[in-house]
Amino acid sequence: MAWKVGAAVSAALAVGIAGSAAQQAPQRAAWRAEYRAPESIPFPESNPYSRPKAELGRRLFFDPVLSGDRTRSCASCHQPDLAWADGRRRALGRSGDDMEFHTPSLLNLAWQEGRFGWDGKFRDLEAVAFGPISAPGNMNLGAEEAVRRLAADPAYAAAFAGAFPNASPDASLDPGPAVTRERIEAALATFERLIVSTPAPFDRWIAGDERAVPEAAKRGFDLFNGRANCAACHGGWSFSDGSFHDIGVGRGEDIGRGRFVPKSEALRYAFKTPGLREMRGRTHFMHDGSLDSLAAVIDLYDRGGIDRPSRSREIRPLNLTAAEKADLLAFLDTLNADAALSVAAADLPDGPPKP
CATH class of the missing domain: 1.10.760.10 (Cytochrome c-like domain)
Incomplete structure (x- = not known):
């Protein structure tokens, strides 16, 4: 059943996480622990599942x-x-x-x-x-x-x-x-709330399968969590902190969260952090669809967006090499699931479901 696919990922965690690349960041094992698959789909007390x-x-x-x-x-x-x-x-x-x-x-x-x-x-x-x-x-x-x-x-x-x-x-x-x-x-x-991504190669790697992703993706993971600092906003299993940041995209009157909190300089031009799963084949990114590839997104972060008072403190020029950008793209590609899950026609569970 689609609702039990996460169980295999969770069970595989017992295998343990071992380093495989000689050049891996020393923090990699700790970082990996932050991306473990959740055990259940959360529903609020005010609107429980049925x-x-x-x-x-x-x-x-x-x-x-x-x-x-x-x-x-x-x-x-x-x-x-x-x-x-x-x-x-x-x-x-x-x-x-x-x-x-x-x-x-x-x-x-x-x-x-x-x-x-x-x-x-x-x-x-x-x-x-x-x-x-x-x-x-x-x-x-x-x-x-x-x-x-x-x-x-x-x-x-x-x-x-x-x-x-x-x-x-x-x-x-x-x-x-x-x-x-x-x-x-x-x-x-x-x-x-039932629209949940299925396990991807990345999840198998997090669960302990060292062959699930290529070495370039592992290096990209180190960059993502380390020098590139992407995880500051896109950390955790869902790859979003659920917050709002000015990453240097909005201009003019396109001020995002600043519409509703006009006295906050930090929220001027701030927009919601989206998740990063299932992006293969997408051709438009950002709140306004202004970037047409993941490579363009990485270039934006590499140059630090628009330097202005509201820009997030986590955003800064990175000066990535072409090889490092390629590694980040390889990592992002591992977030695409092996098989798509659609709850459009699936049998829905009787009780609270698991991802």
Whole structure:
């Protein structure tokens, strides 16, 4: 089962982590310990996992019923076969024009803490849903109309009642409406937390298989965690600290988190740190899709982005050699899974799932 693939990775940890390259950084073993696969997918106490809720969320995610003209769904921009993004420089708007931001992947959002969105406009994953649903340039459906539509559909009304059963011990009490905005948000977020990347060659290496990745990737890992300092923001299994940083990309009025925290100089031009898994084949990067390759991303970090007061203290010119850049690319390539996992059609688990 897809939900048990992480068990093999965890079990392999018993093999131990041994150094293989004579030139490896002395801290490599300690660094590797920071990237071990998690044992379970976290769900908040306010929105615990249940299979009926996850099934409802999946149905809502792929159903264009949540757009004003019934032509767009969440999956229009977050496509399973494109690493749950859309492959475009910027998201495609309802009228065929580009929207403000590059579509982020939904992989591994369960491990993201703090605020969501490139600029942090959403307080949590549950709050994200009606951003695109109600946006005129995106799905263009108000919350009240969304609730009315779903409540008027007998199949959806029954699915909501099953996913959110009446908790009152007195069956004579009116449980209230089965469909609410909060329940739509909770169902979608429950499904989205199941969108988890599967083990990649990197994970097998972390678990102890020294032959899982090439020596160039191991050198790249040392750079990533050492002199290049990438792990300062992209550390851990999900390769994101969930925070906001100015890495020297935004310009002019494109100020990111600074829109909502205008008095913070450090958050001016700061954008959410994305994860780094499943990037093979992608051609657009950064919040605005302005970089067209991973090599261009590394070049940006190598020159230190735009030098200005808000630039993160972790960003500085690196002066990497061509060989070092190649090693970083080799390392990033090991973060692509051997086989894609899609919860679009998978059997969902009855109990809290494992990655």
